[in-house]
Each structure stands twice: as C-alpha cells, then as structure tokens.
Amino acid sequence: VSLVAGSWNTADDEEYAVPIWEDRHDRYMLFEDYTYRNSLYVYLMQTPTGSMDEMRAALKHVLCSRHSYIHGYVGRASISVTFHVYRDGVLRPYTFNSSMGWKHMLRELDRILVDDGNEIGSDVYRMIHDNLCDITIGVMPMRSGRGGKRDYVYTIRVTNSSGTRDDVCFYRCIRTLLGLKWRYDTMITRLAGDTWKKGEVELSMIARAEEIFGINILVLYNKDPVVYFVDKTMKFGSYKDIKRDYVISWACYDGTSYGRDELCLKSKKMLPRRHTNGGMEVCVKGVWYHLLVFYDDHYDIVRDLLEPTFCGRCGSHEHTTKDADKYDDIKYECIATLSKVVGMRILDLSAPDRLYVFFDFETFMHGGKLHPYLVSYLIHDGTKKSVASGSFWGPGCSTKFLRMLTEDYGGIKYLISYNGASFDNYFIMRSLMSMNVPLSSDNTIMFHNKILRMCAKGVITWDLCQYTKSSLKEACDAYGIGDTKLEMDHDEIQEIFAKHNYMLNALDVVREMGVEEYCMHDVVLLSKLYYVIRRELATIADIDIMSKPTISSFVYSHATMSWRNHGIGVDKLPMSYDDIFSSVPGGRVQVLMPGEYNRPLAQLDVNSMYAHVCTTNDFPNGNIKDVQTHDESKRRLYMAFCDVDQTVLKYKLVANRNKDGRLVWTDNTISGAWLWKEEIEELRQHGCIVTTHRYLVWKKKVRPFDVMQTYLDARNKADQAGNIVGSKTSKLLSNALTGKMVEHNHDEVWTIGRHEHEWHDFADKYGIDATSFELTGMHSKLLLRSKRVAKEEIAKPRHWGSRIYALARLALWRHMCKFPRVYYVDTDSIVVDAGEEYTLSKEPGGMKLDIMAQQSQFVSPKTYRMDDKCRLKGYKDGSRWTAKLGDEVVGIGSNLCKEMYDHLLDPNVELYTKCLNITKRFVKKESNGTWKACVLQGEYEHKLLG
Secondary structure (H helix, E strand, O other), X not given: OOOOOOOOOOXXXXXXXXXXXXXXXXXXXXXXXXXXXXXXXXXXEEOOOOOHHHHHHHHHHHHHOOOOOHHHHOOOEEEXXXXXXXXXXXXXXXXXXXXXXXXXXXXXXXXXXXXXXXXXXXHHHHHHHHXXXXXXXXEEEOOOOOOOOOOOOEEEEEXXXXXXXXXXXXXXXXXXXXXXXXXXXXXXXXXXXXXXXXXXXXXXXXXXXXXXXXXXXXXXXXXXXXXXXXXXXXXXXXXXXXXXXXXXXXXXXXXXXXXXXXXXXXXXXXXXXXXXXXXXXXXXXXXXXXXXXXXXXXXXXXXXXXXXXXXXXXXXXXXOHHHHHHOHHHHHHHHHHHHHHHOHHHHHOOOOOEEEEEEEEEEEEEOOEEEEEEEEEEEEOOOOOEEEEEEEEOOOHHHHXXXXXXXXXXXXXXXXXXXOOOOHHHHHHHHHHHOOOOOEOOOEEEEOOEEEEEEEOOEEEEEOHHHHOOOHHHHHHHOOOOOOOOOOOHHHHHHHHHHOOOXXXXXXXXXXXXXXXXXXXXXHHHHHHHHHHHHHXXXXXXXXHHHOOOHHHHXXXXXXXXXXXXXXXXXXOEHHHHHHHHOOXXXXXXXXXXXXXXXXXXXXXXXXXXXXHHHHOOEEEEEEEEEXXXXXXXXXXXEEEXXXXXXXXXXXXXXXXXXXXXXXXXXOEEEEEEEEHXXXXXXXXXXXXXXXXXXXXXXXXXXXXXXXXXXXXXHHHHHHOOOHHHHHHHHHHHHHHHHHOOOOOOOEEEEEEOOHHHHHHHHHHXXXXXXXXXXXXXXXXXXXXXXXXXXXXXXXXXXXXXXXXXXXXXXXXXXXXXXXXXXXXXXXXXEEEOOOOOOEOOOOOOEEEEEEEOOEEEEEOOEEEXXXXXXXXXXXXXXXXXXXXXXXXXXXXXXXXXXXXXXXXXXXXXXEEEEEEEEEEEEEOOOOOOEEEEEEEEEEEEEOOO
C-alpha cells in the first residue's frame, strides 16, 4: 500500500485514523524531551519484526492521519524525514524535505520502504533500505516574519528492529549523557571488542559499560511505579491534616553498580535529582546515577521521573488530593475509603454535607419500551429532617429531577432507590448522559447488567435492595415496617395510555387514579426501611453503608479491617492458580429419590453452616509450594490433585462434571479433582482409594474469620429478643462474605465516549483489537468496552473461599451418612423420613427442623414441593403456566401448586410459562434513522426444566 495511493494523502481516511499494527499494540512508547528552549522533542519508538510494511504503516499514521501532529502542519511548516543509516561503524543521515513537494517526498519514501530491497532501482536507496536504523521526522514551523521566532520543533522517531538488535540506541544514550563525539565503532570496540561485529548490549553488559565509559547507570524497566502506604505513621486532627507516608517504587535492573531491584522515593525523604545533558540523574547514598529505560531490547534516556496519580490521603489512583479538595463527591469517596483504615470517625472530619434523596419511578410501556412518566422524591438531611418532597410528571421527568438536585442543592446527594440497580438507575444514567456528564468504569459500577453505583456531579446512587435481597413488600414485612404497601392496577394504567394514543392528556386521567400518592407512599416506606437497616448494621460494623453499594462489599471491608487489626496479612496468589480454585464446587444440590411421597418427611437445616465452618477451622496463608509429593503426616494445610474411587460410599462425596458442566454426584470414579486435606482423609477413612498427583502446600495457617463470630453473636441476640430485623441481616452478612471469598478479578473497563478523540484515546490505551463499542442512544456518544491488562495476582483470597465450600459440603455429607434414606439435598439442608432418629440443636453446625411435610414431590435440583413450601427454578410465582401433552393443552395455572408438580413429574408433559422480561437495548427510530437507548419490556415463553 503506497503512502500516496488512494485516499492515503487525504484527511478523510478513517481506516488508519489510528496506527494499525497486527497484535503489536504493546510495542510503542512516547518520550517527551523539553531540553531545548522553544523546542519539544517527541520520540515515538517502534520495534517491529523487521518488516518495512510496518515501518510504512507507522509513517502513514504519523504523516497522513488527520489525528497526528504532522498532518496539521502540511503546507504551513517545513517537514523533513531523515533516514538514519548505520554502515561500517558510522551513522549517516539521509534527509527528504517537503520543500521538494509533499506528494513527491511521499513517493520517494515509498521507493525505499518496500519489503524486498532487490526491487529498488537506486543503489543509494537500496543501501538506505538495507542499513536503516531509525527514522526521524522534523517539523519546523515557518517564521512569522522578519525577526520572528520558531514556535516548536517536533522530532518523531520510528526505530527499526535492526537498530534495536544492534543497540546503536545504547551508544547514542551514552554519547548524549557524557557529551561524547566518539564514533560508534570506537564505542563498540571498547565494549564488545570487535569493530566490525555489531553485537547486542545485553543488560548483563551494563556493569562493564559503566567501567569502560566512567559512568554510573541505573536502568529502569518500562513498568508503572507502585505506591506503598505506611499506615502506622498516619496522624491527623482533621481531614485536611491527613498526610500518609508513602513509598513510590520503580522496578530496575539490579546488575549495575546500583545493585538493587527497585528505585524508591519516600515521602519523608525526597530523592535528589538533577537534569544534565538531555538526561536525568538521581543521587542514592551520595552516588549520582544516570537513568536509562529498557524496554523490548531498546534503551532510551529517562528525561524525568513522573510520579503516578494518586491521593496522598486515601491512596486511590482514581483521583488526587487536589481533586478531593475541589469536588464534594470525590471528597466523600476519599473519606469513605479512608474509613477502611481508621474507622468511621474520619467521616466526621470535614465531611461534605449529605442529603438523602429517596425516589421511585413509575413507567408505562409503548412499542416494547418502558417510559418513565412520574418520579416522586423525599429529601432528608443528615439529621433525618425532611428538607423537601414532591414529584415530576411527564416526558423528561428524570432529567428535571436531576437538574433540580444538582442546581438547587449543594454537597453530596445520595439517590436511594429500591431495586434501582436493575431499573431506576438506568433512567438516571440516561439523564446524566443528556447533561453531558462523563461516565465510565472509573465512577460507575456495573455488574451483571445492573448499575450498582454512579458517582458524578455530586450525585451518588445507592440501591437498598442490595442489602435485603427481596421485594419492598417482603422486606417491610420481614423488617417490621408497620405500614402496608399500597396496591395499584398497572394494567389499567397501561390501557389508559394506549387508549389516549400515548399522548400527554393520558396523564390527566392517570393522576386521578392516585398514582402520585401510591408512588410517594413507596418512597416513604423506602425511607423507613433504610433507617432500620442502617441502624442494625451500625451495631455490627463501624462502616458507613453509603460507601458500600452492596452487602458483599460491606462485609468484605469489615473483614479487611479485622485482618488489619489482628495483624493478618493476606498473601495473594498468582493468577496461574485461579482455575484450580474455580474447579472446587460450591453447595451440593441433589435429588436422590425423585417422585411423589405421601408420608411424613422432615427437612433438616444445618445452623449457620458457613459461619460455623469459618469460625472452627484453620485457613492457609503465606507462601505456597507447588510440589509433586508431600509428607501428608505434617500438620500443614494442602490441596491435592487426585483420582478417586468412591465405589464403597452409599452417598458419594466427590462430584464429577458432565459435558454440560453440571455436577453429577453419583459417579463411582473421579479423575482429576482438587480436594482439600480433610476431604482426602475422610475418603480414606471410609475405604476409598485416593491417588494424588500434585500438591499445593501452605506453610502458615490462620483463623481470619472473627467477623463471622460477630455475625453469629448478633443473630443469636436478635433471635432471643425476637428481632427479625437483626436475625435476617446477620444471616445475609454471613452468606455475603462467603460469596465474596470466591469472587473473580474484575478486569473490565468501559467509558461513554462523548467525542471522537475520546474513542481513539480509549482504543489506543486498551488496544484496537480488544475494544468493542455499542450505541448509547445519545447522539455522538458510544459505549466502549475493553479489558485492562490482567493482574498477575488473584485479588481476593479465593483459596479461602474454595476451602469454605469444601468443608461445608463435607459437614453436610457427614450429616447425610447418619440416615439410611435421604430424599433431597440443598446446600445446607437434607430431607429424610420423619420417623428417623435425629438430634436437634440450636448450636452452629447442629441440625434444626425446618419443615415437617405430609406430602412431598421432588423433581430436580431446586425444584420440589413439601406441603406449602414450593421451589421451582426458572419460574416466578404468579406467572401463567401451560402444560402440554404434545399439541394438547392438559393444564393451565398461575401459581405453584400440586397440579403443576404432577405435570413436572410426568415425562410426557412439557410445561411452559410466559414471563415479563426487562432488557436495555438501543432501538433505531425509523423516522430519522437515529438510535435511542430504551428499557424494553416484553413477554417470552420459557420451557420449565428445559
């Protein structure tokens, strides 16, 4: 492809608006040098595989793309392209200038930049092609007139692989730093010993180079610096007084005279630095070192040490100390993060004013899309005093609501909703986008298509449903809220909008139905429920729940504070072990005896099973050893990769995975299962054959779950007092912490690009091939998605989570073995004959009677009926269902009942249900071809147990 062919020489070409290099987006660095007055030197380094096609692609982007520096100077500046040729120990420049004509210059460059040098007719051009080291591009703006001065000089360098392999770059660095004018062959001779043999300057040769050239060198790797905070030194009287001691560490090569593998800058002791000869020196223990950077076999001079962006108070990399002082929402996020270190007392130190805005939307459906027509709100200050209340009606009600909050009220506004993560927050996001508020993964948390949190423009969303996991009516009943939730016929409202052709006059009719009173009543219930839950959680943990969008993030912060207080350091494991912990099954769900039973059966539950496992067992910590053999008699904790023959067991302990990935609990032999020490010992005690092939062994063990005991104590106290609020909350806390222990790393990043340059910046940062986009429904805005570079370590202690699951399943299996017949198993419960002898206990780990049923039906995992207690996976009670025998309808209903389970147990009958489905999609408007972001609601037919 020619530099001048087709549209390459036009500013309208989009295909190469950004550099396109196959799978090599990690191969480019940008260095800026402000050494010379009125000059800016920009070095763009590329280390391709040696293909001239890649060199040409780089020049295409630099010279012809309308997004590059150079294109804007075409016709306004003198542009030169210099080929640096290394031959016979001498570096010679060959320059082409735009004064010869812009297109003519590009054609001459095309003649050189071809893969096969034999096709070049000119001997000089062929010599340049065969010995090319790098290319520099100079931009010299025209003088403004007599006596006028030049504005800038741009020098963009594209380095060829031959220059990289021969490390001319290293000798160039030495010449620049020392101000030498030696020939390159002289320098190579001194270091390598052979003038005509161009060899690589490996890192191991740097120490010899220091002696030969009389220079102290410190070679940095091209890695982001790491910031460590020293929390023990923190002292403060107010928020603004907080100054945490920190250390910034740059990774470096330890084979030079410096002798260490990191360069550290401490907040208490500044590192002496100075700029000399176009480079930079640092002084460590009285010795001055010149700084070089080494990346992909290339050396370059370090012009400056740029400290990473971080907050000197909370340590976040998402904002700086100045940002927190300037913006209230960032300040509160900073304070909330600090509370993990020093507790909630920090929240009283200069915290911005907070308002609690309880709100709810009402919607109708048109064209398969949900449209909000009403939002009611109630605003409280920090003392629970009502500040304002009201409603907004009609189109754009969400935007009117947000503008009122941002324009009329200062400080932090918490928008508290119920199930807003799946519903209301979507309308809030659309309004923020229409107000041109930047939204990205930096200030918004999205998980499984739920908007858990948005933090922008002084507004922070928070969903109370994430702490209750039930409907508003069920939560109010369970948490003792006295008021009854009002009822509203939403089907009738939908018919009214349809009757009035979805025009504004439909709102007049809807108003008369009391919708505003209904919506405001829900908002009042929400506010009462919020204060009850906040009060209960405050007695358990010294954490502000508003800083935690989910109950799992709340309990994990509580746990990390406990670990810090007890001196437990959680050692993170390499990502290479992540799949091992993922292979460990979670809870056991199994139908052992499917069918219908008309005799008394008892469902027995294990009291606080996960909490009991956490508080009564040791957990591994410290360095991990990955070995083929291990002395199992030692008291160290371990996992082993095993083959198991469990034929002798009536109830199997180890599961297999079928081709669909589902767990099968009936196989006699298992190949390749990761088991914990206690599981292996239990199997062998029962006569099973266990063959081990590999071990993961930990040197240390700890008891890290004191918080679980706190939750157990709180639950017992609440049960004794008849406090259903505290009991339910404590149970949710225990389960949430268990789930948090097995959480995967989150590498997803996204942003809503408002301008074209933001799209390209995002794609350049995360890689073009790794970036996808979606329409947002807003003009000139795209939702861009990608993944950041995967971390080398597992963020959460997933080895603890896998151990909790394994020991909990083992405890349940031991209970199963006490009974001759077990009908059904579900995570922490078993169903047995009511006539069997069993011991009931209120102690954690003991069994309690959950239900005594006279009639039971067991169909499949998570699908059973015991008298009035019904479970059916994939079905929402109240939805219409249809039973079909072939094409014949043999049953219709809308509730869980015996007839429904009779059909489920009949292998010839298929059950279908129609459910409402809410999705978020981008819909194209036929009138003008634009796209609109919509919440869509529709019906879909779902085959039960299909």
